[in-house]
Amino acid sequence: MIVNSRLNSQIVDKDTLQGLEEIACIPKPVVAEAFNSHSQLPYGLAIRHIRSAMEDFLDFLGFTNQQLHSRKLSRLEAFLMSANFSSIVGEFIATTIPKHCPNLAKNRHHNGHPDLVPSGVFTNDAAQHAHAGIEIKGSRYQRGWQGHNRERIWLMVFVFESNSAADADRQIASKPFQFLRVLGAQLEEDDWTFSGRSATSRRTITASVNRSGYDKMMANWIYDITR
Numbered sequence: 453m454i455v456n457s458r459l460n461s462q463i464v465d466k467d468t469l470q471g472l473e474e475i476a477c478i479p480k481p482v483v484a485e486a487f488n489s490h491s492q493l494p495y496g497l498a499i500r501h502i503r504s505a506m507e508d509f510l511d512f513l514g515f516t517n518q519q520l521h522s523r524k525l526s527r528l529e530a531f532l533m534s535a536n537f538s539s540i541v542g543e544f545i546a547t548t549i550p551k552h553c554p555n556l557a558k559n560r561h562h563n564g565h566p567d568l569v570p571s572g573v574f575t576n577d578a579a580q581h582a583h584a585g586i587e588i589k590g591s592r593y594q595r596g597w598q599g600h601n602r603e604r605i606w607l608m609v610f611v612f613e614s615n616s617a618a619d620a621d622r623q624i625a626s627k628p629f630q631f632l633r634v635l636g637a638q639l640e641e642d643d644w645t646f647s648g649r650s651a652t653s654r655r656t657i658t659a660s661v662n663r664s665g666y667d668k669m670m671a672n673w674i675y676d677i678t679r
Contacts, residue, residue, distance in 0.1 A: 480630035496555035541590025608636035
């Protein structure tokens, strides 16, 4: 993919753009020193399980993007809608963590909540709605994470940086995907606030993690390269 881009406020040439795009196909690796060994994790989940799931995603994304680039196609994060790509990040992590942590299983109920449930607790590891387990989200945003309802649940958010489908129009240069933070905590209903909408809006009503929930998540940070 070739995009119009500005780098250091100067228009860069075609070869430079191609070089940036090729580099951007390889995600930035996980930083071992950025994990918090003092974070509290439920259900026997451990830092090594989370790290392995993150590295699995980076392997998947790097392989996929290099294959796309070899066919002169845009990277996955550069053509999918932002919400769709964030969903892929969360779904991949939720599917992969049980490979490394046998105490957790992917919720087999269609659109079940939460994403991960304790292994063997629910029939066929399927729960339509339960408070036991872990909800997983991928997000480009540092706060204001959303759900459909105010929930009492253990929430884990994987905050990342990447290009989006809108970057070409905004003349933002190609850059590799990287995980910035992983945050997690037990949230209560009061840690969420419903987001309103106008009378004419067709937007789905959602609940957002509010300040109290954010503070809980930050206090129990799991991974953070921004510190």
